[in-house]
Amino acid sequence: MATTQPIKKKKIKVPQVVNGVPTEVEIEVDDVAGPTWGANDKHRLLNTRIPRSDGPAKTTGTAIYTFDVRLPDMQYGRFVVSKHARANIKSIDTSAAEKIPGVTAVVPFAKSVRYEGEPIVAIAAKTREAANDAVRAVVVEYEPQPFVVVAEDSMKPGAPQIFPPSNRRQVQGNADEVAAAFKDCDAVIDVEYRTKIMHHACLETHGVVVDYRGGDTATVYASTQGTFTVPGDASKAMGLKQSDVTCIVQHMGGGFGSKFGMGIAGLWGCKLSKQLGVPVKMMLTRRDEFLTGGNGPGSIQKMKAGATKDGTLVACHSIIHGLAGVGRANIAGQPYQYKATTFFREQTPVNTNEDASVAMRAPGFPQASFAIESLMDELAEKIGMDPVQFRIKNVTNESHKRQLLRGAEAIGWANRPAKAGSTPGHLKRGFGCGIGAWGGGGGPKCIVNLVIGRDGTVTAESGSQDLGTGTRTYVRAIVAEELGLGMNDVLEKIGSSKFGDANASGGSTTAASLAPAVKDAAFNARVALAKLVAPLLGAQPDAVTFENGKVLGNGKSLDWKQACMTVPAAGLSVQGQWQPGLSGNGAHGASFAEVEVDVETGHIRVVKMCHVQDGGLILNRLATESQINGGMIQSLGMALFEERVMDRRLGVMLNPNFGEYKLPGCLEMPELIPIIDDGDTREAVIGIAEPANIPGVGAVANAVYNACGVRVRDLPITPDKILNGLYPAKA
Amino acid sequence: MQAFEWANAKTAADAVRLLGPGAAADYDETFRPIGGGQDLHTTLKAYIHRPARVVNLKTIPDAGKITVDGNSLILGATATLTEIETHPEVIRQAPGLAESIHSVATPQIRNFGTIGGNLCQRPRCWYFRLEEVKCLKRGGDTCYAKEGENKYLAAFGTDAPCVITKPSDPAQVLVALNAVVNVLGPKGERQINAGEFFRMPTTDDPRRENVLAADEIITSIRVPLGQLAAKSTYLKFKERESLDFAMASVAAAVDADGALTVRSARVVLGGVAPVPWALPAVDAFLAGETLDEATIARAAEMAIEGAKPLSQTRYKLPLVRTLVQRSLTKLARSILET
């Protein structure tokens, strides 16, 4: 038996994402030379503008999402949900519901509820209409319990306790040092910033279609951010082997951090399908989506910070509350991306009888960014320094300096009024900026199987899911580029738990985890095919090259199909895995906004926004620009419109619909300038979806202040707040 | 949405007859007429209306006809908002009406929403729209909005037991232009001045927003044409431009000579009260005045004099002042140009 040389190992840090929230872990990997990307400006397909491969399916309505799956004999599931914020369930009378023709299952399962909208009874029926009728026919007798749905109320002494008391307070820094440092400050700001609980508002609600008609196997079509987060729980719910449950995620109508695992809709989809022996579609209604589909945490951030005249941030004291419903919420630590000579931060979540907060696009970061960027602006004004210069003086990362200058030029920072509210007339212009950073690194999880058929077909398979970020497209592009083929010569197959393992899409880690595995597979395929083809060309395998659909070597060439005749009948099958050298970590960006405020109506029009974003090797510039635009637009929504509104006496959400939970639309769109920071020359893939969503909210808020002189510290910045600021109540 | 039966009305009288058997039911369970259904869909899905029968008015011949008859514009009740706002005579002779309709919702809704349905649409108060809450308007005994989340609600007429705002946009213009709502019921036709068609919530009956009986339908709306209509305008302020109801709006119409001496004027506020909020004192003040900057400023101040804002609607006062000032200024310019 031949002895093998032990492979050298090295330790690296990679992100580990739990329910969308990334942390870092150290892992050991082989220290071997693998494939490399090469210079960012030398790619044939990558780093160019590639139309997405699923565009034709999506634009013609033929892309099948989970919500679109309709199977023979399929029934419709729904939940009866709690109408009380907190209650014990005394009794549930299902008899009337069961008598409705077409209703096949009415299954009570909850004994108590902790928020309005918490599911109590699962229902299935042969038609959507009958399912809806059954929901209303179930009689639930509640025993209401004391509740609290507003953070301020929850923080009062004697407020109803949602959880047993526990010490969840986290403290960092030195409060005494900070207190001492304030003495040396030329300017001190002591204020409170608030951001509201928001909703992911995915257009496709949470849910599944479960196809289990008895027997040993089942299929779960799921609207999820993690194909492989479903089969484990689904198999338990149906009493099947995990390997006998297939999860399918072909197309997915938005997640933004809210869709890990199969959720309660998935659980009951499985149970009902098993009980009835027919496929069951269990998609949340829009209202249930608002009430029980998760939300993004709000925050209350009490900040006291000081600076010296030379523009040094000397002290930053923050007491931060994440508003978490019945969940957890972490807001990024202050002073976030800035360095303060001294700092202290204390973080305590505040719970209310509302659905649990979950990860939402850069969890806890836009909230922290809004507060610190507002604060930086307030300090800059007080010491009489330009806000961009003040930031450059205090950033922790050099790339932010480059990005701030680039963004300032793009937005026309020179036109910024030096004094807030000083534009003549009633339409006041203003400018603002902010910076953000995120990890976006990759980790070892993804397996990509690549098969080259004897007929020349190339198929790359991974179980990974495409949330709309363009996964399908870059899988295809990486393979096509490596093998010298065109985009249409490669087929990607994704979104099935029968394909290669893949991480869930959280923390902007998908591209940085999957793309290296695709590259590795494509590289291995190229090497393997070169070996097979080399004898035909009379060339050494490592001298064989792949270009324009041809395989070249020794001055000869074969076209692709000819070359593929050399592969075995079953095809040339290779595998790829994540390679540490192919992904990077650390994405940085800067946002700028120009707004116009009508000081006679309080109307805010965002005129222009730009966002400068680095991200190492950009896989697809077109999709990256889409992502950056999306980040700016979601920032705009957070800054100006979005808020979950609760009634503190009734304990109910007042705006659980798209008419009243306001997303920005066509007429709210500014001119948007997405700028890819090519000053970043790292030859590594880094996720950028979340970082693009972070600094825009502070940029808009600062621009509004600069325009009209009203500093709104409580999001969203709506016309009533502007008017109340401009026309204070008479004493 | 609760199950219902469907009837296509052959004539207006037929519609009234088909609605008749439901008229005695609880208000929320009366049979409902449907035009474009753009609001009815929302109230059916929220179980606000639970009719056992829905009667289609669009099958009535000519029910949606738009005609100019002498000095009047006649809008059939099922004329769609798109048809009205793009009608050349409406644009020419009653620009304020066209503007108000153009400001409604989205193209999709205007393409099928009808003028009759628009006038009869139900309020958007959050508490009213939630079945669990059972507010005063849904047979309960409390208006939760008064002491609750009321930012989008009334700033005028808040002594009423319910503090909704009327969601219609053209309603303000129709009141300003002295339009008449033609109604057919089992006892025959009646003509109702637009200003009297809408009703304030009362303690006795806080649930209805207009004077229609359950077996009455709007057949048409007659809009007097002339100087007032020709110089009319509608300004609507929305929190979200793309799709929203008015935070405040104003319909203004001025009949003045070339020197801006006002013969008569109407200013009606929207989005600030349970009904289109006419301002007779402002109208009276403007009559005989010259519509210059000072007069307009005074009228704008007068417009908010009777306001009684709720805890979260004080901001609507400066907003109303601005809208009145801008609408009258716009009309003054327009008069000078002609």
Place this chain on the structure above:
Amino acid sequence: MQSNGEPKPQGPITGVSRRSFLKSVGATALAADALATTAAPAADAPAAAAADPDGIVRGETSIQLTINGQARTVTVEPRTTLLSALRDRLEPALTGPKLVCDAGTCGACTVILDGKTAYACSLLAIDLPGRQITTVEGLGTPDKLSPVQAAFCEKDAMMCGFCTSGFVTSVTSLLRANPDPTPEQIREGCKGNFCRCGTFPHIFAAATAAAETIKKTGVKA
């Protein structure tokens, strides 16, 4: 601590007479089942309706809709929305129009009805026999994209794609009525459609590009 404003204990369905509610639902659904098992072919539907002197339709009934130029038979209740008829009842289904807000506020279900855009979630199927209904599937296919669909692909005017069907439909309708829209008219024409991923600027660019293609080639939008 008991909240002051807690609504008084009440039945689960507030303000409804429980008995009358169950009676009407039960009766309708019963009729529905009876009809479903003996589903009458479309041609017989008017005959069934004629049985009632007022032509009143109760429970499930078979109707004929004209969808993407084809006569399609579908069994609906009076309360079945056009969107539900397309997605849940039509065989085979048309799932291009999406169910998102179910309230006429997002545009994901936009279809073209007699040349004008409409929210399929806010129309009753029973109201629509004789009308020309066009869904996104009727505009083009993956192998033969319409100019608007092609422009959406080229400009990357989609991300998750759940709003895309509605936007493609709205832009198509806009360009059919106004082949040379200004940027403001494009926004106004699409303002009834909402996207969460944030594709708006690319959608506007696609609309402009499609208008240019149509002008150059003369192909129908």
